[in-house]
Amino acid sequence: MKISIIIPxxxxxxxxxxxxxxxxxxxxxxxxxxxxIVLNGVIKPYIECIYNLTKMYDFNSVVIPTETPGVSNARNIGLIRAQGEYVCFIDDDDKISPSYLENLYYKATPNNIVASNVKAFYNNSNKTENDYIASAYEKLAHKNAPLSVLKGRKFMSSACCKIISQKSIQDTRFDTNLKIGEDSVFMAEISKNVRNIILSDKNA
Structure with missing residues (x-):
């Protein structure tokens, strides 16, 4: 298995x-x-809806319910279950472009993180805007060279919008005691295992 997508x-x-x-x-x-897919907190009636959704698609999927709420706990459960060489965290209100996984995996190496371009959208509109990560992407992508963790630190503020090797994650887990900033802490902890940040193609 190449990639495990974890969706809390x-x-x-x-x-x-x-x-x-x-x-x-x-x-x-x-x-x-x-x-x-890790359904956390309230299980019913959402669990049946998710099962029905996954039946519509032909990708490999597993649904894990937990009554313990929290995105950190949900992601940790996903990490325990993950079989992929790489991990990709996606939030349940995210959408990824068709070439997303293929492009990020093509550029990936075990000691590097591949970060994607990012666009913000609102109310399911097709109109998109740049957020702070997109602005960093536009500023740095033209260099077409790996970034140090320091130079690419804005991409380390979130666990989403990238793929990360299991070799880099190892036994690191999200701190379930944190209500905000848990992504930044997780990324900071794995940064010692990351050599560079590589940017995806613009359309990914």
């Missing part, structure tokens, strides 16, 4: 279908990745 979700709305639809539209062979 809490009381998911219709946006989860959009997220899974974008995963189903990937150009990467579906046998090369798995999708781990």
């Amino acid at each position: 979700t809490y009381k998911p709305g219709p946006y989860l279908k959009d997220c899974l639809e974008s995963i189903n539209n990937q150009t990467m062979n579906k046998k090369c990745f798995e999708v781990i």
Whole structure:
């Protein structure tokens, strides 16, 4: 297995279908990745809805319910289950472009993180805007060279929008005591195992 996609979700709305639809539209062979959905906090009636959603698609998936709420706990559960060489964290209200997984995996090496371009959208609109990570991407992508963790530190503020090797993660887990900033702490802890940050193609 090349990539394990970990999606934490809490009381998911219709946006989860959009997220899974974008995963189903990937150009990467579906046998090369798995999708781990961790439903945390409130289980019913959401669990049946998620099971029904996953039946619509032909990628490998597993749904794990936990009554313990929190994105950190959900991601940690996903990490325990993950079989992929690389891990890709996706939030349940994210959508990824068709070439996302294929492009990030093509550029990946065990000691590097591949970070994607990012666009913000609102209310399921097709209109997109740059956020702070997109601004950093536009500033640095033209150099077409690996970035040090220091120079690419804005990309280390979030666990999403990238793929990370299991070799870099090792036994590191998200701190379940933190309510904000848990991504930054997790990324800081694995940074000692990361040589460079590589940027994806712009359309990924």
